[in-house]
Amino acid sequence: xxxxxxxxxxxxxxxxxxxxxxxxxxxxxxxxxxxxxxxxxxxxxxxxxxxxxxxxxxxxxxxxxxxxxxxxxxxxxxxxxxxxxxxxxxxxxxxxxxxxxxxxxxxxxxxxxxxxxxxxxxxxxxxxxxxxxxxxxxxxxxxx
Numbered sequence: 827x828x829x830x831x832x833x834x835x836x837x838x839x840x841x842x843x844x845x846x847x848x849x850x851x852x853x854x855x856x857x858x859x860x861x862x863x864x865x866x867x868x869x870x871x872x873x874x875x876x877x878x879x880x881x882x883x884x885x886x887x888x889x890x891x892x893x894x895x896x897x898x899x900x901x902x903x904x905x906x907x908x909x910x911x912x913x914x915x916x917x918x919x920x921x922x923x924x925x926x927x928x929x930x931x932x933x934x935x936x937x938x939x940x941x942x943x944x945x946x947x948x949x950x951x952x953x954x955x956x957x958x959x960x961x962x963x964x965x966x967x968x969x970x
Contacts, residue, residue, distance in 0.1 A: 851947040858940045865936065869929050876922050880915070887911050 891908050 848951050851951060855944050855947060858943065862933075862937055862940055866933060869933060873922075873926050873929070880919050880922065883915055887915065 887908065894907070
């Protein structure tokens with residue numbers, strides 16, 4: 827009877843620890859998912875804003891070119907200024923595309939790491955009860 831009480835006394839803290847670890851793992855997984863969704867939304871809104879700026883700048887440049895071509899004697903100067911403005915705009919668009927690609931790859935890597943973390947946590951949750959069941963069987967003999 828004393829042996830049964832000792833096993834139950836040992837099992838209760840292990841079960842409590844197991845439940846606490848499981849709750850922690852679930853909380854970490856949920857937090858990781860929220861962080862990933864937040865990062866994705868920030869990334870997508872930033873890229874959309876930058877693309878919008880590029881398009882607005884391009885539109886303004888085209889309007890300016892049209893107005894300049896209507897002016898007598900100005901078309902040559904308009905072409906010069908137009909090429910002067912288009913070069914940085916093209917470079918900016920290329921940088922934006924590279925940044926978008928790199929950011930998407932980073933988000934994908936983070937998502938894969940998050941999935942791996944969740945798999946490891948799930949394996950730990952599955953293995954923890956087994957370790958808890960085996961722990962009461964191991965007894966420490968008192969020293970004489």
